[in-house]
Amino acid sequence: MSGDGQLFHVIYLRSNALLVSRKPYTDWREIQDEFDEDFMTSLGPWTAEQVVGFFCDQYGEDESRWPFPAAAVEAFAASDREAMSTDEA
8 A cells, every 4th residue: 555654644523524634743632723623533643554454443344334445545645635534525
């Protein structure tokens, strides 16, 4: 999987959105400050492979149940986008 050693955060928001961000946050408090009251929790920083592994562990092997399938995580990791969100669909 691509990503060149980049690290990503999985961010859950109260508005039911889930984001994967490559923004280099220093800690979860910085993420909380950015999203204010919409912030619920965050995980990471993780490699793209770890994000995919988390989705598999959390949602099962059927990628249709994942917020983003492995191919979407890989495409995001190879892109220059700062974040991807389930709200974008």
